Amino acid sequence: MNNAFLEQIHYFRVPVNNLEQSIQWYTEILGLQLRFNQDNLAVLALKSGPLYVLVEADHDSRGHFTVKGNPEFSVGFVTSRIREFHTYLTTRDVQVESMQEDQGHNFFYFYDPSGNKLQVHN
Template sequence: MIKRIECAYVPVSDVERSAKWYEEVLGMKLRSAIQPGRGAIMIMGDGGWLFLQPSPNMTPLTFATTGWTEVGESFEMFPICFETDNIQKLYESLRQAGLWLEAEVRDEGTCGHQLNFKDPDGNKYQVWQQPE
């Protein structure tokens, strides 16, 4: 009955700064001009929408889980996983941006290539590329 996720909402401390970062670093497009006090709609390559919402008490979009490691240790989880066709190009863009990201792209075999990173507000994401 549920087909797909149409959009996601992300807390940010500064909508204009974040919209610029999502454009320049992740290659998303700003849908329309940002209105004072309002969020921004970012369009992904396949047409999906990411809403950047002002969050005065900014709490990053992450959570702790013990279900992601083999030994049950706590892991800071990413709630959203993006897909890309060029993970190496995205890795270089993220590296140049100078924020937290994993040291290298991981080759997960049949699960493709993966990389975890954070935006300027500490929202944690994963990006994935299908195996070759």
């Protein structure tokens, strides 16, 4: 018997400290498109994939978790221009970690204004 009722992921919810600041950062720095903004919630979108929902949350809330005390990312993005993107984020004063390589794939971590750890890979 197949119990695969779920078909796709519709959206991810990410806590942020300041909704308006975060909307500006995600749209201007990352290029996501604002679809909806009301009360303490904003819906953003990329060209494809699940929606990215920002929720104004308690100040100490984060969208990542820790393993042995170290933050681990929950959201991973994809780009075909990873080195250019790394430079772009660095020149915009985004907290960016160094480029890493794993089995032919490049990736790095970066943080949004609320301190959420994010990853991008090619």
